[in-house]
Amino acid sequence: xxxxxxxxxxxxxxxxxxxxxxxxxxxxxxxxxxxxxxxxxxxxxxxxxxxxxxxxxxxxxxxxxxxxxxxxxxxxxxxxxxxxxxxxxxxxxxxxxxxxxxxxxxxxxxxxxxxxxxxxxxxxxxxxxxxxxxxxxxxxxxxxxxxxxxxxxxxxxxxxxxxxxxxxxxxxxxxxxxxxxxxxxxxxxxxxxxxxxxxxxxxxxxxxxxxxxxxxxxxxxxxxxxxxxxxxxxxxxxxxxxxxxxxxxxxxxxxxxxxxxxxxxxxxxxxxxxxxxxxxxxxxxxxxxxxxxxxxxxxxxxxxxxxxxxxxxxxxxxxxxxxxxxxxxxxxxxxxxxxxxxxxxxxxxxxxxxxxxxxxxxxxxxxxxxxxxxxxxxxxxxxxxxx
Amino acid sequence: xxxxxxxxxxxxxxxxxxxxxxxxxxxxxxxxxxxxxxxxxxxxxxxxxxxxxxxxxxxxxxxxxxxxxxxxxxxxxxxxxxxxxxxxxxxxxxxxxxxxxxxxxxxxxxxxxxxxxxxxxxxxxxxxxxxxxxxxxxxxxxxxxxxxxxxxxxxxxxxxxxxxxxxxxxxxxxxxxxxxxxxxxxxxxxxxxxxxxxxxxxxxxxxxxxxxxxxxxxxxxxxxxxxxxxxxxxxxxxxxxxxxxxxxxxxxxxxxxxxxxxxxxxxxxxxxxxxxxxxxxxxxxxxxxxxxxxxxxxxxxxxxxxxxxxxxxxxxxxxxxxxxxxxxxxxxxxxxxxxxxxxxxxxxxxxxxxxxxxxxxxxxxxxxxxxxxxxxxxx
Amino acid sequence: xxxxxxxxxxxxxxxxxxxxxxxxxxxxxxxxxxxxxxxxxxxxxxxxxxxxxxxxxxxxxxxxxxxxxxxxxxxxxxxxxxxxxxxxxxxxxxxxxxxxxxxxxxxxxxxxxxxxxxxxxxxxxxxxxxxxxxxxxxxxxxxxxxxxxxxxxxxxxxxx
Numbered sequence: 001x002x003x004x005x006x007x008x009x010x011x012x013x014x015x016x017x018x019x020x021x022x023x024x025x026x027x028x029x030x031x032x033x034x035x036x037x038x039x040x041x042x043x044x045x046x047x048x049x050x051x052x053x054x055x056x057x058x059x060x061x062x063x064x065x066x067x068x069x070x071x072x073x074x075x076x077x078x079x080x081x082x083x084x085x086x087x088x089x090x091x092x093x094x095x096x097x098x099x100x101x102x103x104x105x106x107x108x109x110x111x112x113x114x115x116x117x118x119x120x121x122x123x124x125x126x127x128x129x130x131x132x133x134x135x136x137x138x139x140x141x142x143x144x145x146x147x148x149x150x151x152x153x154x155x156x157x158x159x160x161x162x163x164x165x166x167x168x169x170x171x172x173x174x175x176x177x178x179x180x181x182x183x184x185x186x187x188x189x190x191x192x193x194x195x196x197x198x199x200x201x202x203x204x205x206x207x208x209x210x211x212x213x214x215x216x217x218x219x220x221x222x223x224x225x226x227x228x229x230x231x232x233x234x235x236x237x238x239x240x241x242x243x244x245x246x247x248x249x250x251x252x253x254x255x256x257x258x259x260x261x262x263x264x265x266x267x268x269x270x271x272x273x274x275x276x277x278x279x280x281x282x283x284x285x286x287x288x289x290x291x292x293x294x295x296x297x298x299x300x301x302x303x304x305x306x307x308x309x310x311x312x313x314x315x316x317x318x319x320x321x322x323x324x325x326x327x328x329x330x331x332x333x334x335x336x337x338x339x340x341x342x343x344x345x346x347x348x349x350x351x352x353x354x355x356x357x358x359x360x361x362x363x364x365x366x367x368x369x370x371x372x373x374x375x376x377x378x379x380x381x382x383x384x385x386x387x
Numbered sequence: 388x389x390x391x392x393x394x395x396x397x398x399x400x401x402x403x404x405x406x407x408x409x410x411x412x413x414x415x416x417x418x419x420x421x422x423x424x425x426x427x428x429x430x431x432x433x434x435x436x437x438x439x440x441x442x443x444x445x446x447x448x449x450x451x452x453x454x455x456x457x458x459x460x461x462x463x464x465x466x467x468x469x470x471x472x473x474x475x476x477x478x479x480x481x482x483x484x485x486x487x488x489x490x491x492x493x494x495x496x497x498x499x500x501x502x503x504x505x506x507x508x509x510x511x512x513x514x515x516x517x518x519x520x521x522x523x524x525x526x527x528x529x530x531x532x533x534x535x536x537x538x539x540x541x542x543x544x545x546x547x548x549x550x551x552x553x554x555x556x557x558x559x560x561x562x563x564x565x566x567x568x569x570x571x572x573x574x575x576x577x578x579x580x581x582x583x584x585x586x587x588x589x590x591x592x593x594x595x596x597x598x599x600x601x602x603x604x605x606x607x608x609x610x611x612x613x614x615x616x617x618x619x620x621x622x623x624x625x626x627x628x629x630x631x632x633x634x635x636x637x638x639x640x641x642x643x644x645x646x647x648x649x650x651x652x653x654x655x656x657x658x659x660x661x662x663x664x665x666x667x668x669x670x671x672x673x674x675x676x677x678x679x680x681x682x683x684x685x686x687x688x689x690x691x692x693x694x695x696x697x698x699x700x701x702x703x704x705x706x707x708x709x710x711x712x713x714x715x716x717x718x719x720x721x722x723x724x725x726x727x728x729x730x731x732x733x734x735x736x737x738x739x740x741x742x743x744x745x746x747x748x749x750x751x752x753x754x755x756x757x758x759x760x761x762x763x764x765x766x
Numbered sequence: 767x768x769x770x771x772x773x774x775x776x777x778x779x780x781x782x783x784x785x786x787x788x789x790x791x792x793x794x795x796x797x798x799x800x801x802x803x804x805x806x807x808x809x810x811x812x813x814x815x816x817x818x819x820x821x822x823x824x825x826x827x828x829x830x831x832x833x834x835x836x837x838x839x840x841x842x843x844x845x846x847x848x849x850x851x852x853x854x855x856x857x858x859x860x861x862x863x864x865x866x867x868x869x870x871x872x873x874x875x876x877x878x879x880x881x882x883x884x885x886x887x888x889x890x891x892x893x894x895x896x897x898x899x900x901x902x903x904x905x906x907x908x909x910x911x912x913x914x915x916x917x918x919x920x921x922x923x924x925x926x
Contacts, residue, residue, distance in 0.1 A: 002482070002483025002484050002485060003483070019774065019776060020774055021774070047621075048623075051467070053447075054439030054440050054446040054447055054448070055438075055439050055440045055441045055446075055509060056439070056441070056446050057446070059513060059779060059781070060509060060510070060511075060512065061439075061441045061442075061506065061507070061509035061510045062438075062467075062468060062510050062753065064468070064623075065510055065626055065753045065754070065758070066510075066512045066626055067626075068623055068624065068626045068757070069625055073623045074623055074624060074625045075622055075623070075624075075637065075640060076622060076623060077620070077622060077623070077641075077644075077760075078621070078623045078758065079466060079472050079475070079476060080466060080467045080468045080472070081464055081465065081466055081476075082439070082447075082449070082465055082466075082467040083449050083464060083465050084446075084447035084449065084450060090464050090465070093464060094476060094479075097476065097479040097480050097483060097485075098479055100479070100483035100485070101388065101478070101479035101480070101482035101483045102388040102483070103479065103482065103619070119854055121853035121854050122853070122854030122855070123446050124446070125853075125854055125855050126440055126445055126446040127445065127447045127450045127451075128445075128450075129444075129445055129451055129787070130444075130787065131787075131789060131793055131797075131915070131916065132819050132916065133878060140849075140851070141847045141849050141865050144847040145845045145846065145847045145865065145866075145867060145878070146845070148845040148846060148847060148900060149844055149845035149867070149900070151900070152844070152845060152899075152900025152901065153900075198850050199850065199851055200847045200848060200849050200850065200851070201847065201848035201850070201891075241462055241463060242460050242461070242462070242463075243449070243453050243458055243459070243460070243461075243463055244453075244460065245453065245454055245459060245825050246450055246451050246453055246454050247454075247817075247819070247821075247875065247878070248867065248876070248878040249844065249867045249868075249875045249876025249877050249878040250817070250825070250875045250876075251875075253845075257460065258460065261460060265462065372447065373447055373449065373450040373453070374447075374450045376450055376453065377450075404788070405788060405790065405791070406788060406790045406791070407787075407788050407789055407790025407792065407793060407822070408787070408790075409790070409822060410790045410791070410792060410822040410823075411790075413823050416828075417823070417828060417830075420828065426828070427826075427827075427828035428826075440783070441783060444783075444787055453825075454821075454823075454825035455823070455825075457828055459825045459826055498786075498788075499785055499786055499787045499788060500785060501783055501784055501785065505783065506783070509781060509783075513777065513779050514777065
């Protein structure tokens with residue numbers, strides 16, 4: 001598959017409500033950090049890939065123009081890749097293809113969101129055209145529909161799903177506490193979660209991600225450059241991306257083929273046959289705790305319909321067989337456009353042993369994932385410590 | 388690095404269509420697959436270029452556009468911004484040897500959107516530029532003023548671009564604006580944003596362009612006459628207009644990289660035809676300078692000389708260019724498609740005289756050409 | 767940089783962007799059916815799937831879907847959600863509301879998002895969990911005055 005590609009640096013802002021900064025300055029914060037981490041200068045970069053959510057959420061159309069200086073892209077080529085919630089994964093994939101193609105050696109990938117400035121739910125509503133699917137949009141309803149479909153399909157009773165979703169939420173929030181850059185940093189008990197108000201049944205308040213401002217930058221480099229620049233690169237082992245139909249009922253969201261196929265392609269490229277055994281850590285896109293359960297199955301990390309059992313026995317908890325979202329995941333930090341790239345950055349931190357307090361001991365192989373659209377798109381990137 | 392060939396292209400007309408965006412997008416994609424005799428699922432990857440809310444009324448354009456692009460359950464992505472970037476992205480997975488075929492589609496239905504100026508005002512930052520009315524046309528008018536004053540380019544010379552391009556468009560079945568005009572018509576059209584006249588500004592058009600790319604081996608199997616991707620260059624300028632010299636754009640840097648990759652040393656001699664993006668008439672002259680077709684400040688003389696006419700030594704925009712058809716977003720892919728058709732010798736009535744070995748496609752967007760991209764194709 | 771005294775400010779901004787979006791022949795015909803209390807789907811002659819709302823082409827086979835069929839107005843709930851909060855487009859007088867995906871009899875996809883469950887006191891959450899279930903049967907209830915848009919189906923009634 002072309003040339004080998006590695007992550008040689010990552011930079012994230014402090015995520016949260018960032019009224020203290022203008023949007024370009026928020027982007028600049030991540031870009032500054034990625035150059036510090038990689039130990040190179042903007043002069044060493046051949047091109048930039050940028051992505052965010054759509055214009056309506058940003059309040060500025062084609063905001064890469066406005067951010068040109070912050071992105072350090074003046075005098076360089078820029079590609080803008082965008083696939084909705086999966087944008088961060090897609091941005092990483094563009095950068096990977098760009099380097100692998102041989103047209104560039106070092107590419108800076110950036111994704112950002114200043115979600116507090118716009119109306120995220122209003123934007124989500126406009127993903128649907130105004131004729132056929134518009135009555136009720138918005139992310140919480142869409143994803144609670146999906147969760148209920150999954151529960152119904154496998155006859156998982158409410159109590160068991162509730163128990164497992166609560167564990168996902170507790171674990172993620174513990175991760176957030178250990179991650180100084182996370183937005184939500186609170187200690188929660190299972191009771192806090194089950195007693196929280198209903199948002200869209202069965203989803204309750206702490207099952208839902210926050211509205212965050214944040215940016216993430218990742219530098220990708222060719223094998224030759226990576227070995228020269230970086231003592232410990234994170235190697236790209238496999239990528240996959242799939243999308244389904246626009247009409248929400250056209251395919252099963254309980255057995256989510258786009259997640260299944262995207263991860264299968266990535267596993268195949270990475271030579272992974274038993275992901276639960278071979279992966280050491282997974283950064284699963286989990287804006288809703290219930291949804292993570294379905295993802296665990298569709299990413300092939302446990303058998304279909306058995307995610308609650310695996311979660312309840314601690315497989316995906318800290319210290320378990322495959323810890324998920326040690327960073328706190330999307331449940332604690334959700335600058336939407338950036339969230340998929342944050343998963344990639346976190347995977348890179350884990351396999352290079354740089355995750356600090358939320359490091360999974362000895363992690364060598366990590367999965368990162370994001371989804372988006374009208375419950376349509378899934379992207380996966382697998383990083384490893386060895387070439 | 389694998390070679391990439393353009394196998395086939397299809398395009399829609401720029402005239403307002405009663406079809407929904409989904410129906411409108413489906414037609415050229417289906418036509419392309421039928422032409423190359425491939426099933427949708429036989430294509431390895433799909434790259435879309437479409438743009439969000441402000442250009443289609445829907446956020447996350449890939450969500451709605453997915454079905455009609457043919458991308459269901461295939462590896463795929465979407466470029467936001469000019470579709471020429473989707474072409475370049477489409478080449479990458481083939482160059483790296485990952486995939487053999489990539490279908491690229493750029494799409495927009497301009498008739499459904501508000502005026503381009505309404506939309507591009509949202510490109511301006513909310514604090515400094517938007518409140519004072521900066522959008523693409525007002526920015527372009529300032530650039531034109533400088534161009535006329537610094538280099539003594541005349542308004543007649545700018546108007547000649549409109550006459551030439553709309554004249555060429557009469558022979559392009561897909562063009563949106565089909566009208567024979569003379570220099571006086573252009574000069575007498577309304578001064579909408581002095582010195583820009585109404586007829587010097589591109590319209591707002593429909594446009595879906597689909598293109599199949601393939602590896603060398605596959606391309607040779609699928610077509611008798613593949614067109615090869617030879618080079619690409621792109622460069623971005625800083626944002627605020629006051630921070631730039633508006634007549635010294637990043638197009639120079641973009642062209643230099645593209646020429647280097649393609650091994651072009653004398654563009655004026657080596658390039659046989661150019662499809663360039665001129666949403667405002669004077670920009671064709673300015674871009675020709677920055678592409679190295681003539682010296683700086685000589686764009687007026689270039690059009691006077693007749694070199695860029697369809698019968699000239701270096702025809703520019705034989706399709707009629709963006710002045711005749713402006714599917715914002717898709718227009719960059721249209722440039723690549725038209726350049727490819729010229730090399731294939733399949734441009735029909737607007738085919739240029741003589742053999743086309745090397746063709747240039749250019750696109751730009753943003754205020755005064757903040758983003759610039761150049762693609763070189765070869766036979 | 768020297769310590770700054772002022773707290774960084776925010777500025778309110780609002781944009782209005784008008785569109786005129788073509789419904790196109792397929793969806794125009796689909797909504798014409800609503801005026802006559804008909805739910806129309808299209809059938810793919812390759813894979814045989816019948817889809818609602820009607821489609822111009824099959825996204826999988828990529829062939830035009832030119833065969834029109836009238837489908838049943840009864841079906842089964844694939845999934846549902848109880849919405850109890852307000853957001854853009856959903857005002858306090860609209861909640862709670864129950865959104866659902868419904869698989870109409872003889873149709874090969876679930877139909878989502880213009881489908882709300884109603885016809886009883888949905889403020890009573892206990893009652894909702896008793897009546898609304900994945901797999902429950904529902905029937906379309908039409909408005910008396912129909913205008914050829916998604917609002918023509920007032921709600922979907924649970925068949926006991």
